[in-house]
Amino acid sequence: MSITISLNGQxxxxxxxxxxxxxxxELELAPERTAVERNGxxxxxxxxxxxxxxxxDALEIVTLVGGG
Amino acid sequence: MSLVDAASIAQAERDEPLILGxxxxxxxxxxxxxxxxxxxxxxxxxxxxxxxxxxVAVRRVxxxxxxxxxxGPSLLDxxxxxxxxxxxxxxxxxxxxxxxxxxxLARELLGTKLxxxxxxxxxxxxxxxxxGTLEATRELVRQGFEVxxxxxxxxxxxxxxxxxxxxxxxxxxxxIGSGQGVLNPNALRILLELVHVxxxxxxxxxxxxxxxxxxxxxxxxxxxxSGIALARDPLRMAAAMRDGCRxxxxxxxxxxxxxxxxANASSPLEGVIGAAHKR
Numbered sequence: 001m002s003i004t005i006s007l008n009g010q011x012x013x014x015x016x017x018x019x020x021x022x023x024x025x026e027l028e029l030a031p032e033r034t035a036v037e038r039n040g041x042x043x044x045x046x047x048x049x050x051x052x053x054x055x056x057d058a059l060e061i062v063t064l065v066g067g068g
Numbered sequence: 069m070s071l072v073d074a075a076s077i078a079q080a081e082r083d084e085p086l087i088l089g090x091x092x093x094x095x096x097x098x099x100x101x102x103x104x105x106x107x108x109x110x111x112x113x114x115x116x117x118x119x120x121x122x123x124v125a126v127r128r129v130x131x132x133x134x135x136x137x138x139x140g141p142s143l144l145d146x147x148x149x150x151x152x153x154x155x156x157x158x159x160x161x162x163x164x165x166x167x168x169x170x171x172x173l174a175r176e177l178l179g180t181k182l183x184x185x186x187x188x189x190x191x192x193x194x195x196x197x198x199x200g201t202l203e204a205t206r207e208l209v210r211q212g213f214e215v216x217x218x219x220x221x222x223x224x225x226x227x228x229x230x231x232x233x234x235x236x237x238x239x240x241x242x243x244i245g246s247g248q249g250v251l252n253p254n255a256l257r258i259l260l261e262l263v264h265v266x267x268x269x270x271x272x273x274x275x276x277x278x279x280x281x282x283x284x285x286x287x288x289x290x291x292x293x294s295g296i297a298l299a300r301d302p303l304r305m306a307a308a309m310r311d312g313c314r315x316x317x318x319x320x321x322x323x324x325x326x327x328x329x330x331a332n333a334s335s336p337l338e339g340v341i342g343a344a345h346k347r
Contacts, residue, residue, distance in 0.1 A: 008128040035176040042172045067125025068100030068293025
């Protein structure tokens with residue numbers, strides 16, 4: 001079963017019960033170089049493996065880039 | 069005693085460190101990491117600038133793996149956290165809520181409570197939205213952040229930001245990236261009289277003399293990015309900015325002469341050859 005979430009402003013299909021940690025792994029993103037927000041709330045790194053995505057979730061996955 | 073030994077020179081140029089909340093900086097120049105031609109150039113420019121503190125931005129990751137090298141270098145590979153304090157910004161945020169969320173994400177990424185707050189009014193001018201900035205300052209201070217606030221050079225707004233708990237107020241000299249330097253030195257002077265937290269001129273710095281002018285007016289520091297990154301020779305400009313900052317700071321601490329309408333001769337007026345004796 002797949003569900004639809006919004007990831008960085010784009011619609012995306014993910015498997016039901018995918019955790020934040022699993023999604024980061026699927027995207028080949030290093031957890032220590034990213035931060036995740038789900039529905040406007042920060043998801044701490046320690047919670048990544050225990051937070052399962054739900055239909056309609058809005059995720060923001062960010063990293064540090066150059067800036068002034 | 070002649071003033072040639074290093075200890076005497078150090079004594080003549082002695083200064084206090086710049087204290088921003090729980091962070092202590094030796095250099096009063098803060099430098100951004102954006103707009104460089106390469107990470108290598110950025111790394112070298114930061115080193116030449118002598119800075120202890122560099123700003124970074126928080127952005128969505130690139131999801132398309134073909135556009136992203138997952139094992140390639142990224143910004144933090146070129147910024148040594150043992151050498152530099154990293155100051156995340158909320159650049160690109162146009163409302164308080166987004167800026168606050170960005171600060172929280174930055175704190176998660178870096179483990180730092182330091183944040184450069186920007187709440188912008190519009191894309192063209194990139195001027196700060198004063199009301200959103202004040203609102204976000206209050207909330208971030210409540211959440212335990214040490215907030216360095218990008219703001220206009222309005223002295224009364226700066227007082228509000230200080231009263232809201234800002235660790236530093238950072239008035240723009242002129243619009244971000246505009247290179248116009250300190251357009252309103254008198255506003256900055258008044259602001260410096262009214263505000264007691266460190267005042268760091270942030271934005272609009274175009275060249276070394278702009279930094280020196282800000283420091284001579286009494287700013288605690290200067291933050292710049294484009295002035296170095298977009299110079300024709302960023303490495304040489306980084307060195308220039310470093311020297312401009314030290315020059316301005318030393319001049320400020322030295323206490324300049326007054327400006328006078330008439331002349332005040334540097335050489336004695338008596339004893340010039342051919343002059344008649346005085347009565």
